[in-house]
Amino acid sequence: MSLPVTSSDLAKRLESLQKRKGNSVEMAAIVEVVESVMASMEGDLSTVNLKLYAELESLARYIADAKEEIAALRPDDIRDEHLPTATDELEAIVGATEQATNAILEAVETIEGATGSMTPEVAAPVTDAVTRVYEACNFQDITGQRITKIVKALQHIETKVDALLSAFGEELEEQRKARQVAKAAEKPSKDGNLLNGPQLPDEATKQEDIDALLASFD
Amino acid sequence: MSVDMNMPILIVDDYKTMLRIIRNLLKQLGFNNVDEATDGSTALHKLRDKGYGLVISDWNMEPMTGLQLLREVRADTRLKELPFIMITAESKTENVIAAKEAGVSNYIVKPFNAATLKQKLSSIIGNF
Numbered sequence: 503m504s505l506p507v508t509s510s511d512l513a514k515r516l517e518s519l520q521k522r523k524g525n526s527v528e529m530a531a532i533v534e535v536v537e538s539v540m541a542s543m544e545g546d547l548s549t550v551n552l553k554l555y556a557e558l559e560s561l562a563r564y565i566a567d568a569k570e571e572i573a574a575l576r577p578d579d580i581r582d583e584h585l586p587t588a589t590d591e592l593e594a595i596v597g598a599t600e601q602a603t604n605a606i607l608e609a610v611e612t613i614e615g616a617t618g619s620m621t622p623e624v625a626a627p628v629t630d631a632v633t634r635v636y637e638a639c640n641f642q643d644i645t646g647q648r649i650t651k652i653v654k655a656l657q658h659i660e661t662k663v664d665a666l667l668s669a670f671g672e673e674l675e676e677q678r679k680a681r682q683v684a685k686a687a688e689k690p691s692k693d694g695n696l697l698n699g700p701q702l703p704d705e706a707t708k709q710e711d712i713d714a715l716l717a718s719f720d
Numbered sequence: 721m722s723v724d725m726n727m728p729i730l731i732v733d734d735y736k737t738m739l740r741i742i743r744n745l746l747k748q749l750g751f752n753n754v755d756e757a758t759d760g761s762t763a764l765h766k767l768r769d770k771g772y773g774l775v776i777s778d779w780n781m782e783p784m785t786g787l788q789l790l791r792e793v794r795a796d797t798r799l800k801e802l803p804f805i806m807i808t809a810e811s812k813t814e815n816v817i818a819a820k821e822a823g824v825s826n827y828i829v830k831p832f833n834a835a836t837l838k839q840k841l842s843s844i845i846g847n848f
Binding site: 600603614629632633636637639640641642643644646647 | 735745748830
């Protein structure tokens with residue numbers, strides 16, 4: 503957006519114009535016209551106003567850029583896919599460590615139960631070792647509590663992402679649809695796409711099913 | 721005064737693994753009369769129904785926390801003198817102060833070992 507010119511600027515330009523074009527145009531008439539135009543603009547487009555418009559334009563551009571960047575983060579994917587997956591995986595860790603800890607405890611309880619039939623010289627160090635295993639198994643509780651804190655943090659993030667999605671709902675929805683179309687057009691997965699790590703217990707394929715699947719090739 | 725090794729002890733924790741560990745450690749120390757609760761409300765009912773000699777409770781439980789359980793115990797005329805040990809991962813100074821103000825007998829920070837458990841028990845019920 504160009505800044506307004508003053509009357510003296512106009513006079514100089516018109517003088518230059520006169521030098522090039524001669525007196526075919528009455529200079530006084532032109533000045534009168536220009537000044538009249540400038541005077542009519544002052545009420546609506548003062549220098550301050552124009553600066554304000556420029557600032558607003560810049561702000562609008564900044565907001566549009568920010569929206570594009572936020573959309574590029576794919577907050578809908580974060581809410582619908584990444585956060586629930588992360589929460590499920592963390593809960594699976596708690597479940598697996600609890601199961602493993604109980605198995606360890608059961609085993610050492612059996613060992614401890616057998617100390618009654620050992621000589622005191624043998625039983626003493628075995629009991630000490632069993633005690634150390636009990637102490638070490640504290641980790642499961644601590645791990646569980648730490649993971650619970652992380653899950654709560656993720657839930658907090660989910661709330662914030664939800665608010666973001668509400669604010670940019672329509673635009674993000676359009677982008678999401680476009681991505682779905684692009685994804686559907688993707689070629690079948692390559693080897694890299696087969697690396698998904700351990701499955702969650704409820705979703706995991708059982709060994710018997712795998713055996714049956716393998717047998718079906720024979 | 722000798723310690724009654726057969727006194728009933730109530731351990732309270734929402735992690736069953738933790739209950740198992742504490743029970744086993746108490747058993748190693750010679751205490752076999754150990755009962756369990758997985759939340760504060762159940763613990764309070766058990767405490768009011770049966771005469772326990774000691775409570776060992778976790779703090780971080782829902783809906784009733786270990787601290788709330790402690791306050792309920794101290795507010796109950798029949799239970800207010802009951803020895804109460806808090807075993808918790810909450811190790812901030814303000815937690816310890818809050819527990820002390822609520823009337824906790826001793827405080828053990830997780831993860832803990834058998835020696836610490838024995839030491840804290842001895843400080844409350846005497847050497848065994």
